[in-house]
Structure formats: structure tokens, C-alpha cells
Amino acid sequence: MSTGIGARVQRKEDKRYITGKGKYTDDVRNESQAYAAFVRSPHAHANVNGIDTSAAMAMDGVIDVLNGQQLTGDGIGNIICGWAITSKDGSPMNMGAWSALATSKVRYVGDAVAVVIAETQALARIAAEAVEVDYEVLPAVAASDKALAGGAALIHDNAPGNLIYDWEIGDGAATDAALAGAAHVTELAVTNNRLSPNAMEPRAAVATFDECDDHYTLYTTSQNPHVARLVLSAFYQVAPENKLRVIAPDVGGGFGSKIFIYPEEITCLWASMKTNRSVKWTSDRSEAFITDAHGRDHITTAKMGFDAAGKIVGFKVDTIANFGAYMSLFSSSVPTYLYATLLSGQYNIENIHCNVRAAYTNTVPVDAYRGAGRPEACFLVERMMETAAREMGKDPTDLRRANFVQEFPHQTPVIMAYDAGDFGANLDQAMAAADVAGFAARKAESAGRGKLRGLGYSSYIEACGIAPSAAVGSLGAGVGLWESAEVRVNPVGTIEVLTGSHSHGQGHETTFAQIVAERFDLPLENVSIVHGDTDKVQFGMGTYGSRSGAVGMSAIVKAMDKVEAKVRKIAAHVLEASEDDIVIEGGQVKVAGTDKAMGWHEVGLSAYTAHNLPPDMEPGLKEGAFYDPANFTFPAGTYICEVEVDPETGVTDIVQFTASDDFGTIINPNIVEGQVHGGIAQGIGQAMLEQVVYDDDAQLVTGSYMDYAMPRASDVPSFSVHHASTTCPNNPLGMKGCGEAGAIGSPPAVINAITDAIGSNDLAMPATPQAVWNAIQAAK
Amino acid sequence: MDMSGSYRIGAPRQAVWTALNDAEVLKLCIPGCEEIEQTSPTTMTARVVQKIGPVKARFNGAIELLNVNAPQSYTIKGEGQGGVAGFAKGAADVTLSEDGGETVLEFEARAQVGGKLARIGSRLIDAAAKKVARQFFDNFHDHLNGKDPPGD
Numbered sequence: 001m002s003t004g005i006g007a008r009v010q011r012k013e014d015k016r017y018i019t020g021k022g023k024y025t026d027d028v029r030n031e032s033q034a035y036a037a038f039v040r041s042p043h044a045h046a047n048v049n050g051i052d053t054s055a056a057m058a059m060d061g062v063i064d065v066l067n068g069q070q071l072t073g074d075g076i077g078n079i080i081c082g083w084a085i086t087s088k089d090g091s092p093m094n095m096g097a098w099s100a101l102a103t104s105k106v107r108y109v110g111d112a113v114a115v116v117i118a119e120t121q122a123l124a125r126i127a128a129e130a131v132e133v134d135y136e137v138l139p140a141v142a143a144s145d146k147a148l149a150g151g152a153a154l155i156h157d158n159a160p161g162n163l164i165y166d167w168e169i170g171d172g173a174a175t176d177a178a179l180a181g182a183a184h185v186t187e188l189a190v191t192n193n194r195l196s197p198n199a200m201e202p203r204a205a206v207a208t209f210d211e212c213d214d215h216y217t218l219y220t221t222s223q224n225p226h227v228a229r230l231v232l233s234a235f236y237q238v239a240p241e242n243k244l245r246v247i248a249p250d251v252g253g254g255f256g257s258k259i260f261i262y263p264e265e266i267t268c269l270w271a272s273m274k275t276n277r278s279v280k281w282t283s284d285r286s287e288a289f290i291t292d293a294h295g296r297d298h299i300t301t302a303k304m305g306f307d308a309a310g311k312i313v314g315f316k317v318d319t320i321a322n323f324g325a326y327m328s329l330f331s332s333s334v335p336t337y338l339y340a341t342l343l344s345g346q347y348n349i350e351n352i353h354c355n356v357r358a359a360y361t362n363t364v365p366v367d368a369y370r371g372a373g374r375p376e377a378c379f380l381v382e383r384m385m386e387t388a389a390r391e392m393g394k395d396p397t398d399l400r401r402a403n404f405v406q407e408f409p410h411q412t413p414v415i416m417a418y419d420a421g422d423f424g425a426n427l428d429q430a431m432a433a434a435d436v437a438g439f440a441a442r443k444a445e446s447a448g449r450g451k452l453r454g455l456g457y458s459s460y461i462e463a464c465g466i467a468p469s470a471a472v473g474s475l476g477a478g479v480g481l482w483e484s485a486e487v488r489v490n491p492v493g494t495i496e497v498l499t500g501s502h503s504h505g506q507g508h509e510t511t512f513a514q515i516v517a518e519r520f521d522l523p524l525e526n527v528s529i530v531h532g533d534t535d536k537v538q539f540g541m542g543t544y545g546s547r548s549g550a551v552g553m554s555a556i557v558k559a560m561d562k563v564e565a566k567v568r569k570i571a572a573h574v575l576e577a578s579e580d581d582i583v584i585e586g587g588q589v590k591v592a593g594t595d596k597a598m599g600w601h602e603v604g605l606s607a608y609t610a611h612n613l614p615p616d617m618e619p620g621l622k623e624g625a626f627y628d629p630a631n632f633t634f635p636a637g638t639y640i641c642e643v644e645v646d647p648e649t650g651v652t653d654i655v656q657f658t659a660s661d662d663f664g665t666i667i668n669p670n671i672v673e674g675q676v677h678g679g680i681a682q683g684i685g686q687a688m689l690e691q692v693v694y695d696d697d698a699q700l701v702t703g704s705y706m707d708y709a710m711p712r713a714s715d716v717p718s719f720s721v722h723h724a725s726t727t728c729p730n731n732p733l734g735m736k737g738c739g740e741a742g743a744i745g746s747p748p749a750v751i752n753a754i755t756d757a758i759g760s761n762d763l764a765m766p767a768t769p770q771a772v773w774n775a776i777q778a779a780k
Numbered sequence: 781m782d783m784s785g786s787y788r789i790g791a792p793r794q795a796v797w798t799a800l801n802d803a804e805v806l807k808l809c810i811p812g813c814e815e816i817e818q819t820s821p822t823t824m825t826a827r828v829v830q831k832i833g834p835v836k837a838r839f840n841g842a843i844e845l846l847n848v849n850a851p852q853s854y855t856i857k858g859e860g861q862g863g864v865a866g867f868a869k870g871a872a873d874v875t876l877s878e879d880g881g882e883t884v885l886e887f888e889a890r891a892q893v894g895g896k897l898a899r900i901g902s903r904l905i906d907a908a909a910k911k912v913a914r915q916f917f918d919n920f921h922d923h924l925n926g927k928d929p930p931g932d
Contacts, residue, residue: 042866042895109895129863289899695902697892703899 004518005733008670012524013509022250025204025219030278032208034063036268037124038281039114039131040290041106044140044362044698045153048104048133051114056127061119063275065131066267068101068113076100076270077236079263081327082478085165085336085358093165096156096360098326100236100263100270106135107155107325108362109700110290115267117275121282140362142694144322145299147359155325155360164323164358165332169340169414175353178314182305186388192376193765194297194322194692195685196708197369199504201252202283203292207268211276215243220265222248223258223502224542227479229534231261231329238269248532251504255682256368257292258504259544260329264291289703294692295369297322298335298376304384310394310402314351317343317380321358321366328367332358337415337475338373338463338545344412345381346423346459346636347403352413362698368544370682371744374462379765382458382748387761396752397427397436400459415475416463418634421662425724427459430638430660433722439642452645453655454757457638460745464737465550465633465730482628483547484539485555487516487563489621491608493601495522497559498530500540501552506739507671508548514667515553515733519560521585522600538624546737549667550633550728557732558625566621567603573614574598574606633728633736637661639680641749645757650773652754654684658720659745664728664736672738676721679742685711686743687750691766709766781905784888787917791924793876796883797851799924800874809919811912814838822848828860830868830912833904835897837865852876866895885917 053065118124139153225246321335340354389396446453469480486498513527577591590597610619642656689709727734760779841860859869870891
């Protein structure tokens with residue numbers, strides 16, 4: 001059986017995951033292990049007038065109680081947002097100070113004010129309860145529109161009116177003119193509901209300071225350990241990079257929430273130095289709800305204009321994005337360059353203008369969550385297309401087709417240059433698979449049982465392969481977004497690949513090995529993937545934005561190119577042939593058309609014994625490469641959701657969900673389908689179940705699974721997943737990325753289907769039975 | 781959370797008023813009250829254990845009487861810190877009216893919770909508050925009729 005590109009190889013890593021033998025951060029136990037528990041604000045906004053630690057310090061087993069004054073006094077820097085956005089008036093974004101432990105003011109429920117270090121986790125938590133904080137409660141605000149309205153509590157002194165930036169993209173005047181001349185204008189107001197990420201493994205950190213070497217080791221739940229080390233060193237001044245090793249071992253899901261550097265890792269590192277103990281913190285689920293960065297939370301109004309033939313002439317968008325109480329690491333880029341740049345959707349739109357205001361509120365910080373800006377764009381565009389089709393009495397697929405981008409490359413008016421795609425092919429494939437032709441009969445059958453049946457479409461596009469470094473640099477990014485790889489051929493011919501990508505569920509140990517096994521025609525088990533340790537891998541930008549295939553694997557290909565060149569030289573020298581005649585296959589390196597050959601392992605051995613190498617060749621067989629992508633990649637596709645609604649209860653059953661995706665080259669269909677299944681489940685979660693709710697005092701009231709509804713197996717159908725691919729012209733494997741597509745494309749398909757079923761377009765996410773029932777009643 | 785109610789208490793209004801201002805009586809009648817101490821004619825400190833859904837907490841709080849119009853009405857305001865469980869605060873306008881030899885007590889209360897209580901217990905607060913109020917007035921009625929509740 002083939003194990004190369006396109007093969008359904010079983011995941012190499014699953015044995016340890018399925019048997020409970022994964023090695024996670026919380027599994028690390030050091031000799032001098034102590035435990036941290038954070039004292040967190042129960043108030044959404046308050047001045048901290050004093051902290052009395054005497055009762056906690058007096059408890060047996062308490063090693064120390066540390067606060068924010070001590071932390072900043074030791075020179076630990078504020079947490080920063082690494083992407084600078086400039087307001088339309090030219091002013092820089094208003095970033096408020098964020099200390100890992102609050103010094104004088106808390107700004108959301110969960111903001112940490114002190115940390116207890118104790119001999120056991122239980123003791124630490126009990127002692128944390130005994131720390132008495134004198135809070136002077138201030139007025140608080142949770143909703144972004146209220147935060148920006150006059151009179152709201154001021155959260156950061158340097159952000160007047162709680163405004164972080166007021167940014168725009170596109171030509172406003174041209175878009176207004178286009179809309180003024182339109183034959184039809186559709187207006188839509190949508191809210192993109194706030195979500196909590198809920199990775200299966202909660203965040204954790206184990207920090208160990210070695211006073212002899214003045215060196216720190218941090219085990220942490222990170223999607224990008226090198227970025228963590230960079231930021232911890234350069235901005236938070238925890239330690240210089242050569243004195244800080246960051247290891248992200250097995251990580252149980254991230255969905256974006258483990259990209260960011262949080263107060264807890266910083267505090268554990270610092271506390272380890274202060275106490276000269278190894279310090280471990282493991283979040284529990286309650287703590288996760290108030291510390292893991294939330295996602296989405298947009299309020300948007302938009303207008304789309306069409307000419308008499310149904311061609312889009314202009315699209316104008318106004319969005320308020322809720323950033324929570326502090327600016328998280330990549331927060332600023334999410335509602336700008338990851339959102340507004342995708343507002344052209346799959347459509348040829350000449351005029352687009354989008355204005356985005358970012359607001360501070362007294363809530364958990366908001367940052368990237370699976371899709372990050374692109375789900376918000378897709379939801380708006382695809383709800384708009386369906387709504388416009390209904391208003392104009394057109395078939396929603398006809399309206400889409402009439403506006404599809406047909407020629408590539410296609411430059412949109414909002415930065416992106418789509419490089420390849422066949423949007424009509426995905427729509428055709430999805431419609432055939434979903435048996436759209438038979439829908440009318442199914443609807444009639446449902447009606448006979450008193451049920452409402454509906455069909456909803458979503459033709460999504462997203463941007464992955466993040467990203468060309470010079471391009472993102474010009475847009476304000478503080479880092480380059482290339483990837484690195486090193487391919488090490490051992491003297492016995494086995495191969496280790498060191499990658500800057502990080503696997504936290506994506507299956508890199510399998511897919512990355514597949515491309516190496518295919519390239520050198522070796523058994524899959526001869527290839528091992530090494531990642532997640534700054535002492536082993538030279539550098540890397542990590543895994544997010546569906547970048548590990550298009551960028552991470554491309555770096556591996558570049559390194560393999562160099563390895564292959566050297567293998568050819570060695571073999572040509574030893575076999576006394578021309579490099580051009582060398583063929584690598586079946587575990588051998590041969591001279592084409594002859595019986596001259598040497599084993600692959602013999603080439604490795606030759607490289608390391610160096611007894612007979614070409615003149616001037618260095619010994620060894622190890623090559624590295626940095627790959628900087630030439631463009632974003634553009635996964636796209638069409639999702640079709642079919643629902644049946646019980647009008648008496650509002651209960652909605654997804655009876656069929658069909659996906660046709662264009663991910664470019666697929667390395668392992670099993671893994672790609674798994675990514676699509678998981679992404680759609682998350683999208684259905686957003687569309688029908690999940691919502692973070694704050695009350696009027698900015699108290700979080702959805703802080704457990706009693707109130708925050710995650711999708712369960714019974715909430716989702718058996719997905720019908722298909723591929724109609726075009727090759728990405730901008731990377732060596734032709735890959736586009738598949739990690740986020742499901743979560744991006746599915747929510748509008750679900751809401752379009754339910755609103756089709758109930759005959760009312762006024763329905764917000766999450767479409768709970770209560771919301772659907774209310775919409776049915778309101779439409780009567 | 782807003783709540784209101786009315787209770788008929790089998791005792792004259794002056795007796796009800798006196799009892800409502802007596803820290804010892806309040807300690808006996810407030811469910812879960814471990815300690816209450818009068819610090820001035822209109823202020824008290826208290827320690828109360830409450831369980832709301834999965835969250836059990838010991839609240840250390842202050843009670844203040846405002847708008848005192850003896851023996852007809854007052855506003856009782858309380859605020860308690862429950863450690864990691866969060867905080868609770870609230871106020872109730874209490875009015876006493878005579879009806880024959882008995883007293884009708886009416887109240888309108890507003891309560892707010894924060895921290896873990898809000899995150900985990902918010903949907904249970906209404907029911908829990910109503911239960912606590914009913915228990916208090918049952919205990920109070922019984923006390924004035926010579927039947928004190930069993931201790932904790």
C-alpha cells in the first residue's frame with residue numbers, strides 16, 4: 001500500500017493518544033515541583049486598593065504569595081499585541097498596559113491580582129481563597145457598542161471612549177456612489193456571537209529556573225513555542241532567548257487559543273525564579289472560561305448593491321469588534337486583515353469599503369479562534385447573498401454563479417489576489433451530492449408531517465498559508481510568517497525532520513512523514529517528525545491559520561531538495577556516473593539504465609564516514625531551509641445544509657450537511673476529512689448552540705457546560721464530504737490548507753437553511769430552539 | 781435579580797419590628813448564618829454559609845439598615861465576599877403593616893452576584909434566593925411564635 005501523497009495512512013501518533021499515553025504539559029513533574037493558584041478578580045472593573053496576604057502566608061505548605069507590584073518591580077514587561085494597526089486618521093492603535101498580574105486595577109472577571117505558590121495544587125487553591133483583596137468597584141461594560149457609546153466606563157486611560165482604533169479599507173466614496181446607482185440594495189445587520197474555545201486539554205505551564213545556569217525551562221500548551229520564547233524574551237524580559245527553553249509537548253487542541261502568550265506562563269516563569277522551585281499551573285475548565293481568549297464578537301451592519309441583472313456593484317460594511325479588557329497577541333489583525341480582506345467572498349466585486357472600530361470592554365480578551373476573522377467575513381457575505389437572492393426573487397445559486405470570480409489571478413479591491421479556484425465546480429459537486437434536485441419532494445414530505453424543511457448555501461473562501469513576510473510586515477505584523485525545516489538523514493539512512501510547525505491534533509507526525517517517504521521512496525516508519533522544542537528545532541512560527549501544509553511542508557520540500565542534490569552528488573561520485581542519471585527508488589540510489597546501485601542507507605553512511613566523498617564536499621547529510629510563501633493560499637468551496645424544523649418547538653434537526661472543498665493537493669484524505677468534520681461541528685456549534693453571555697454588570701454567566709452548550713455527537717449529522725480541487729500555483733506541493741474551512745464555511749449555511757425553512761430572515765446565532773421558535777412567532 | 785413578596789406574621793407590628801432589628805433573632809432566622817454582630821444601631825457584620833447549585837461559599841459580609849422609619853419600614857442592605865466563589869450583594873425595602881393583631885410584611889429585593897457564583901450559579905440564583913427568603917420568613921414567624929428552628 002502506498003504511504004505517499006494522497007494515501008489514507010493511519011495516524012502514527014494515535015497509538016499514544018488513544019491509549020492515554022500522550023505526554024502533556026500537566027504530565028511533567030519535576031523534583032522540586034510546586035504549584036501555582038491565581039487570585040482572580042470577581043469584579044469586572046475595580047481599583048485594587050490593597051492585598052492582604054497574611055492569612056495565606058501563614059498557612060502550612062504555602063511557599064510564597066506574589067503580586068503585580070513585585071512582578072513589575074522585577075522588570076517583567078507588559079503583555080503586548082504584536083500587530084500594529086493604524087487608524088484612518090493616521091494615529092496608532094491605543095494599546096492599554098497589561099501586566100501579567102494586575103498592579104492597581106482589574107478590568108475583567110478573572111483578571112489575576114496575585115499568585116500563591118504552594119507545595120500542592122489543593123493547598124495553593126485554598127490559600128488563594130485566603131488572600132483578601134480590597135476592591136473599589138467601578139462601573140463596567142461588556143457590550144462593544146455600549147462601550148463605544150458616550151458615558152461608558154473608561155477602561156484604559158490611553159484609549160478615550162474605549163476606542164482602540166477606527167480603521168478602514170477600500171474606497172468609501174466609490175462604494176457609496178456604486179450603491180447610490182444600484183438597482184437593488186440589500187441591507188443586513190448581523191451579530192457574530194462570542195465563543196469560548198474549549199480545547200480538550202486546558203492550558204498549563206511548568207516553569208523551572210536553574211539558578212546555577214541562570215536558565216529557564218518552560219513546558220507549555222503552545223501552538224508556537226518559538227514565538228512564545230521570542231515574546232517572553234524580547235517583550236516580557238523574562239530571560240534572554242539563550243537562557244530560555246520552551247517546550248510544547250503533546251498539546252490537546254488549540255483552535256487558536258494556544259497561540260497567545262498569557263499571564264500565567266509569564267507568572268510561572270517569574271515565580272520559579274522568585275521561589276527557586278519548579279512552578280506548575282494547570283487551568284481547570286472554570287478557569288478556562290475566564291482566561292482563554294474568546295473568539296468572534298462582531299456587530300455589523302452592511303449594504304450590498306446589485307444592478308438590474310443581479311451583478312454586485314458595491315458592498316459597504318461597518319463593524320464593531322469587541323477586544324475585551326486587553327489587547328491579546330494577534331487581536332488587532334483579526335477584525336482587520338483577516339476579516340475585511342475576505343469581504344469579496346467568491347465574487348467579482350468592484351467596490352468594497354469596510355470600517356472597523358475596535359472596542360475595549362470589561363470582558364475576557366478576544367483573539368483568533370479557528371478561522372479568525374474569516375468566519376465573520378464569510379457569515380456576512382453568505383448571509384448577504386442568500387438574503388439578496390430572496391429579496392430579488394432569484395435562486396441563490398444563480399445569484400452566486402452570476403457573480404463568481406471566473407478568471408485567475410483575480411485582484412480584489414481589498415488586498416487579496418486570488419490565485420486559483422473553480423468555484424462553479426465546487427457548487428456543482430455540492431449540489432449533486434446534496435441532491436438539490438430532489439429537495440422539493442423532501443420538503444413536501446416534511447410538510448406532510450407538519451415539519452418545515454429548508455436548504456441553505458454557503459460558498460466560502462478564506463486565506464491561509466499565512467503569510468508572505470514582506471506583505472504582512474507592510475500591514476503591521478511584528479513578525480515574519482515563513483516556516484523552517486531541517487531534514488536530517490542519519491548514517492543508517494533513517495530520517496528525522498525538524499519542523500517549526502507544531503502539531504496539536506493535526507497529525508503532522510503522519511502527513512509530514514508521508515511527503516518525505518514519497519520523495520525518497522522509503523518506508524514511512526523510517527521517517528520521524530520532531531517539533532515543539534526550541535532546543536531541538538532552530539526556529540519556527542508555529543501552527544495556526546491552516547499554514548502547516550502550505551508553509552511548513554513547503555519548507556520541508558525545500559530542505560529535501562537540498563538533501564536530494566547532495567545524495568545525487570555522493571551517489572554519482574561513488575557509482576562513477578552522472579548526477580543526472582541518478583534515480584532514487586525502492587530504498588536504493590541507482591544509475592538509470594544500469595545495474596549499478598547503492599542502498600539509500602549506504603549513501604547516508606558514505607556521507608558520515610566521509611571516506612570517499614567528492615572533492616570539497618562537507619561530510620554529513622543534513623539540510624535546512626526557510627520557506628517564505630509567495631502569496632496567501634485560498635481554500636474555497638460550497639457547503640449545503642438541509643434542516644427540518646419543528647414549528648411547534650423550534651427544535652431544528654440538521655438532516656444533511658454536504659461539503660465540497662478545494663484544498664489543493666491533499667496529502668492524507670483521512671486527516672483532511674477529519675479536519676472538515678471537526679470544523680463543521682464547530683461551525684454548527686456557533687450557529688446553533690454556543691454563546692458567551694455577560695450580564696449588564698459584565699459578569700460572565702456562561703462559565704460552565706451547564707450554560708455554554710458545546711456540540712455533541714447527536715447535534716451533528718453524518719457529514720457528506722467531497723473534494724473538487726485546483727492546484728495552488730504558489731507552493732511546491734500545490735496545497736491550500738484545510739484546518740479552518742469547516743468552521744468558516746458552515747455557520748451561514750446553517751442559518752440560511754433555517755431561515756429558508758421558517759420563511760423569516762430575522763434569526764441570529766445561536767439558533768437555539770427558543771430563538772427559532774421566537775422567529776417563527778414574530779413572522780406570523 | 782429582582783424579587784418581591786409578602787408574608788403574614790402572627791405577631792403584632794411592634795414585636796415584629798423589634799425582632800427585625802435584633803441581631804440575635806436575625807442570626808437564628810437567616811439560613812446558614814454562623815455569626816452576626818451588631819456594630820452600631822444600624823450596622824452589623826455577619827458570616828453566612830450558602831450553597832447555590834454546585835457552589836458552596838462562606839460569605840463574610842456587612843449589613844446596613846437605611847431609611848429607618850420605625851416601626852413601619854426600612855431598607856436592609858447587605859454585601860458579602862465569598863472568597864473564590866465571588867460576591868453577593870443586595871438590598872430589600874421592607875414594609876410592615878398592621879392587620880388585626882397580626883403583621884403583613886412586604887418586601888422588594890434586588891440582588892446581584894459576581895465571580896464564580898455568576899458563572900456557574902446564575903441560573904440557580906432566583907430559585908436559591910426565593911428559597912432562602914421563604915426559609916427566613918418561616919423561621920422568623922416560628923421564632924415569634926416560640927418555635928425556634930433547630931441549629932445547624
